[in-house]
Amino acid sequence: MIRIEEIVDKVALNHPAANLDLLRRAYLFSAREHKGQKRASGESYLVHPLEVANILAEMKLDEVSVATGLLHDVVEDTLVDLDTIRNYFGEEITHLVDGLTKIAQISNISREELQAENVRKMVLAMVDDVRVVLVKLADRLHNMRTLQYLNPEKRKRIAEETMEIFAPIAHRLGMGKLRGELEDLAFRHLHPDDYRELAEQLERRRAENEAFLTAVTARIEEKMIEAEVPFVSVEGRVKRLYSIWKKLRRQKIGLDQVYDLVAARVITPNEIRHCYAALGVIHNNWKPVPGRIKDWIATPRDNLYQSLHTSVIGPNSQSFEVQIRTEEMHHIAEEGVAAHWKYKEGKRGRREDDQALAALRSLVEWTQEVKDSREFLDSLKLDLYPKDVYAFTPMGKVIQLPRGATPVDFAYMIHSEVGNTCTGARINGRMVPLRTPIQNGDVVEIITTSNSHPSRDWLNFIVTSRARNRVRHWVAEQQRAESIEIGRKLFEKEAVRFQLSAKKLLADGDGDMKRVASDYGYGRVDDLLAAIGYGKLVPRNVIAKYLGPEQFEQLDKQKESRLRSGVRAVKRLIRLGDDSIVVRG
Structure with a gap:
């Protein structure tokens, strides 16, 4: 088992001004709280946080990151809470431990949803403070080094997750050495022969x-x-x-x-x-x-x-x-980013102008939009670990795309509005279909029209998550607009039967309809109409809620009375020949 003083020496070598006492205190705290706990290998549990801290020290990270490595499991696996961590170690370490604990504390959902939510939190954590993910990667690396002690089913699951998620994240962060070891370890367990x-x-x-x-x-x-x-x-x-x-x-x-x-x-x-x-x-x-x-x-x-x-x-x-x-x-x-990132005492590792996390911030845009777990994971794998193609705008700007990307993907990489209004493209000066795959070194010119809009057919050939999510968003908005219009017509038709003015009811300033929408759990009247259009709500029931029980019953009886009168009048009609009707008095 590696000794704490070896870790302290490594941190001191790379950070001469580091608070080394923080590391010793974190070690003693972790040793006390994990006392008596064992790993699957039979070793003392303390071996794990020490090895994680050592990996972080070898990454040349600051003492706060290394101390977090020593403490990363205490909230999840012991009775210690965040307030205790805050009292002993301050706000910065508490922030990091909290981020790691949140990633681990999701339960009562499917494995796929669990994986999606864990990774969603990691992507968001990378932008908030990349050290959270660096500690998580170190944690995963040591777990992979000792994977042989787990049962075959668990080994396979963890190795798959490592290959599909953790190694690509390490790649995206530029951590070639760590990524390579994760891949080789996962390969060993997934394809042993x-x-x-x-x-x-x-x-x-x-x-x-x-x-x-x-x-x-x-x-x-x-x-x-x-x-x-x-x-x-x-x-x-x-x-x-x-x-x-x-x-x-x-x-x-x-x-x-x-x-x-x-x-x-x-x-x-x-x-x-x-x-x-x-x-x-x-x-x-x-x-x-x-x-x-x-x-x-x-x-x-x-x-x-x-x-x-x-x-x-x-x-x-x-x-x-x-x-x-x-x-x-x-x-x-x-x-990678572990080498690039510079920390200052008392400050989080957050630098908005840093190139290192520019690509990760773009991931967050769609991370917050995509709801389906399978779609999220598929998109993430594509975005984290692409086969890169580099193309150029006519002005010489380099656009990086995954292999198989098309001019539509290229357009959305420039700007969402360019993608939304894209009508054609030239590659190397020649007009091409929008589904044409872009090759390395291509010069791509996007042709736009202000009144144009995305096509649902684009989903058949675009490959980047940015493009797919923008197009899906537009399609969903169009479907919503159609549903609102259908809902409006159905509501107006029902309102006429009750001799109500639908236009007045649906006026923006009508507080009663907003109340009705709120009663159904919708924030706006348009949301209510969309629900009617989708068939989720019945117009008659909506009008009943608007009028209230007594007034609705009264108007409903009047409507039935008018209907019966109309039926009697029709029965009095006698058709004479093909083109004349006589009414008997």
């Missing part, structure tokens, strides 16, 4: 791969020195198991056909020009693979990732990938 077979294949090749990487990295260092291009380090690595397995499945190929199984990484000083100079050195000494050069420095990903990627033909015609980035870019690529 494939995992074992692939691990064995790589183990058999380990010596060969290590020799290849040693030769390649030494050669890169030599050529960088010759070209007088400064570098910090040149490292070699083998791709992660899950990443390799995905490629094998997707491309239906064998391990021998994976051209970027091994990769070299060149870390330069913190000047971008050194990255491009290093790329020149690589291409001057190895033949690049066409179409495999990616410039994520000029066009950073939404999750802050920046790097140059290229694949080249190396010794013995073996392909390998080279990644080139500065020290700062490398730190952000590994730790």
Whole structure:
């Protein structure tokens, strides 16, 4: 079991001014409250909060985050309440522990709804204070490292949730290192046979791969020195198991056909020009693979990732990938928002102008709109973990989209109104159907008409949650408008039978109809009419509630009396021939 002083030392190294006593107090508090509790492994429960805190310390987070890691389960799993946390540790830690507890304290709903609500809360928490989610990710990582102690059904459920939700969130936050470990651990439990077979294949090749990487990295260092291009380090690595397995499945190929199984990484000083100079050195000494050069420095990903990627033909015609980035870019690529985020004592990790959470704030827009659990989770998975396509507006602005996105998706990424009034599109200067998939590097021009509106048919081909939710919202509004009109006509027809003026009843200033709407649980008269139009309410019953029992009964009798009189009058009509009617007196 890791010791608290090891964690304290790590925090002190990265935050010299940190309040280290806070960590020791949090440890003692957690040890006292979790005393006697055991994990599924049989270990003391205290091992878990210590390991979570250690993961956070290794992320180089502040002492408040690490202390929260030590305390993250005390409200959920012990008799401690938030007021006690507040008294001992102050408002900031209480805020974080509360956020973590809320994520965990949903019950009495289906598993799918539970997952949707948990993730909905995490997405909202990311924008309020990203540290809540960083602690949750550290919590999940340690749970995944010890997953073997749970029963098979629970292992599978947790591994699926990790692969579908937590790894994509780590990806969206730019936390490549944590995401990679989560994916490999989930892969191990979801596909144990494939995992074992692939691990064995790589183990058999380990010596060969290590020799290849040693030769390649030494050669890169030599050529960088010759070209007088400064570098910090040149490292070699083998791709992660899950990443390799995905490629094998997707491309239906064998391990021998994976051209970027091994990769070299060149870390330069913190000047971008050194990255491009290093790329020149690589291409001057190895033949690049066409179409495999990616410039994520000029066009950073939404999750802050920046790097140059290229694949080249190396010794013995073996392909390998080279990644080139500065020290700062490398730190952000590994730790993501955890590296980027800067905390100040006594302040929450909230920076409205920070690029790091810009994409996450856009998620919140539809997180608050989508009600259906399945739709929410499907949309979230698409938005969190897309296969990226980068296209350009005619003015040169870069728009990032998931693969398969269309001009309609592109239009909604620019602005909701552009999407709503979109009537056509040009890609690279050529008119195209709105369902045309956008490719990397396309220049997309959206044609709009002020009086145009979305089409329900767009739902058959648009892919982004932003576009789908905007179109669904418009369709719902149209259906509502139609239902209001139908409800109005039905209500007017019934009002005439009671010799009432429907226009007067439905006038905006008529407080009685607003009262009736409120009695039925609706905030506005239009909502009441929509309910009539949908068939949820009967117009006669609405009029009865408006008039009150006595007046309704009186007018209803008068209506019946008029109806009987009308029937008698009709019976007196005698049809004579085809075109004449005589009334007997």
